[in-house]
Amino acid sequence: MRGNVFSTNWKNNQSLNAMSNSNVIFRVQPGGSLRGEARVPGDKSVSHRSIMLGSLAEGTTRVSGFLQAEDCLATMNAFRAMGVEIEGPVEGCVTIHGVGMHGLKAPTQELYLGNSGTSMRLLSGLLSGQAFDSVLTGDPSLSRRPMKRVTNPLREMGAEIETTAAGTSPLKIKGGAKLKGIHYDMPVASAQVKSCLLLAGLYAEGETSVREPAPTRDHTERMLTGFGYPVEREGDVIKVRPGGKLTACDVDVPSDISSAAFFMVGASIAEGADVTLKHVGINPTRTGVIDILKLMGADIEIIDPREAGGEPVADIRIKSSPLHGIDIPEALVPLAIDEFPVLFVAAACAEGQTRLTGAEELRVKESDRIQVMADGLQILGIDAQPTPDGMIVQGGKLGSGKVDSHGDHRIAMAFSIAALRASGTIEISDCANVNTSFPIFVELARGLGLDIVSIEGEIV
Numbered sequence: 001m002r003g004n005v006f007s008t009n010w011k012n013n014q015s016l017n018a019m020s021n022s023n024v025i026f027r028v029q030p031g032g033s034l035r036g037e038a039r040v041p042g043d044k045s046v047s048h049r050s051i052m053l054g055s056l057a058e059g060t061t062r063v064s065g066f067l068q069a070e071d072c073l074a075t076m077n078a079f080r081a082m083g084v085e086i087e088g089p090v091e092g093c094v095t096i097h098g099v100g101m102h103g104l105k106a107p108t109q110e111l112y113l114g115n116s117g118t119s120m121r122l123l124s125g126l127l128s129g130q131a132f133d134s135v136l137t138g139d140p141s142l143s144r145r146p147m148k149r150v151t152n153p154l155r156e157m158g159a160e161i162e163t164t165a166a167g168t169s170p171l172k173i174k175g176g177a178k179l180k181g182i183h184y185d186m187p188v189a190s191a192q193v194k195s196c197l198l199l200a201g202l203y204a205e206g207e208t209s210v211r212e213p214a215p216t217r218d219h220t221e222r223m224l225t226g227f228g229y230p231v232e233r234e235g236d237v238i239k240v241r242p243g244g245k246l247t248a249c250d251v252d253v254p255s256d257i258s259s260a261a262f263f264m265v266g267a268s269i270a271e272g273a274d275v276t277l278k279h280v281g282i283n284p285t286r287t288g289v290i291d292i293l294k295l296m297g298a299d300i301e302i303i304d305p306r307e308a309g310g311e312p313v314a315d316i317r318i319k320s321s322p323l324h325g326i327d328i329p330e331a332l333v334p335l336a337i338d339e340f341p342v343l344f345v346a347a348a349c350a351e352g353q354t355r356l357t358g359a360e361e362l363r364v365k366e367s368d369r370i371q372v373m374a375d376g377l378q379i380l381g382i383d384a385q386p387t388p389d390g391m392i393v394q395g396g397k398l399g400s401g402k403v404d405s406h407g408d409h410r411i412a413m414a415f416s417i418a419a420l421r422a423s424g425t426i427e428i429s430d431c432a433n434v435n436t437s438f439p440i441f442v443e444l445a446r447g448l449g450l451d452i453v454s455i456e457g458e459i460v
Ligand SMILES: O=C(O)C1=C[C@@H](OP(=O)(O)O)[C@@H](O)[C@H](O)C1
Pocket: 044, 045, 046, 118, 189, 190, 191, 192, 193, 195, 217, 337, 338, 361
């Protein structure tokens, strides 16, 4: 069985991906404003977890608001390849026929996870506890991202995982390892590492506990609880024990605050803007972007806070407002970790200096988000100085020019938003990966008033 899994040709998957990555260029005309109401697509983190826990549950889980984007579809395909029957997605609805904690089947080929760090890191924990072998692969960006942060503690638990010499994927996970619970003090504040270990802990002997150095998104803990699996939290330590079961339930996925963030910044910086974003997840472990923008002077109103599917949600109204530079409090960094590309754009449009520190994690995302954003802002005429763990940005006048997103969805969308305050056209290359988290970005942004088009370009 193992030979079978390990010998399949993962390069096939890679070349398929390379073909679909033709140079999609976003061309955005300067100025204009954003007005109206919109519902951005479902939360990526919650969507991934709904597939994982729904698959391991007993019974049928119905998910609504599921993010139909490449990253979450990669997770879905992985579970289908392990024998789980999943219907959809159709208009955000997915039906998962759970197979129970021990019902996954050996995949007959490598599990290709595209661009998705969340899929790879969470699955590495879950698969370490299975009886069968598996191999996890990804696209060139994911294949460069650090995996020792999960493989080291998993090996401490008894997992048998092979990586490249650099500690990157492919991850070859040997089935049948006897896992034992450990206590792990996480050196970085990472929800992916925490979730990986908690999922491995469901299959380990004894207690698994994880200490987070700062609060990180807690969707795994909330959703495990929602599926009836006991999770304990004592201060900054989260604990699970084996032997429980997951019971299928309905999951209502809120809109992704990380996608909403582009329009929060856009509406703040554009003259005369007034935007309401509907049904956005406002889990306190995700709302750093609201806190940071408010500290910069943004006009943000939280309307009708309520609960949906175990997660707090609200409508969010943002009106244009002059922003000023701040020193971003380090405690907010993990709570806004995916929002810094667009927050750097806010900083470029703010009066005075904005300083980010304590954010070295940004260097190991889909791209080096510190360097890539600083390079692009400099091309647009902004004084943006990268530092090892952040950036110093002097607010100024955004010009025009051609910038490279380096295949990073959040960089592509952040520079699109910058056009609202630019003096000329901004052209962004390598934007195909916007499909990983926000496939309807161009359409939705146009609906709110951004003058953006997506064109096929030559690969130079
Ligand atoms: O757990 C998750 O769903 C995520 C955690 C974060 O990564 P880290 O855990 O690496 O900070 C975030 O950047 C990513 O987009 C999604």
